[in-house]
Amino acid sequence: MNKFAPLAALATVATLAFVPTAVFAETTQAVHEVTEEAAAPVQLNAGMMLYASNGYRIAPIYRVNADGNPQVILNGRLVTVPASTVSEVEGKVTTSLSKKEVASAK
Incomplete structure (x- = not known):
C-alpha cells in the first residue's frame, strides 16, 4: 500500500500542473461576483x-x-x-x- 502513495502524489501534482490557470481565474471571478452581490446593501423602506x-x-x-x-x-x-x-x-x-x-x- 505504501508503494502507491508516492505514485498517487505524483499523479495528483502532474494533473494539477496541466490545469489551465484560466479555470482558476474564472472560478475566482465567479465567487467574487456572487460575494459582491450578497454583500450589496438591501434597500430598506418603512412598511416592508x-x-x-x-x-x-x-x-x-x-x-x-x-x-x-x-x-x-x-x-x-x-x-x-x-x-x-x-x-x-x-x-x-x-x-x-x-x-x-x-x-x-x-
Whole structure:
C-alpha cells in the first residue's frame, strides 16, 4: 500500500500542473461576483415586512434610522435590528436573527 502513495502524489501534482490557470481565474471571478452581490446593501423602506431566517414574519419595518438599521415595533417596544444581519432572500427582507433574538434586543 505504501508503494502507491508516492505514485498517487505524483499523479495528483502532474494533473494539477496541466490545469489551465484560466479555470482558476474564472472560478475566482465567479465567487467574487456572487460575494459582491450578497454583500450589496438591501434597500430598506418603512412598511416592508421583516422576516426571520426560518421564514416566519417578525414585524413590518417601522422606520430606518440614519445608520441604515431597520427598526420594528415588537411587543410594544421599538427594537433596532442591526443592518449587518439583514439580507434579501427570495425577494423578502430577512434577518439572520430569530424573532426571539430580535425581541430581546435593545
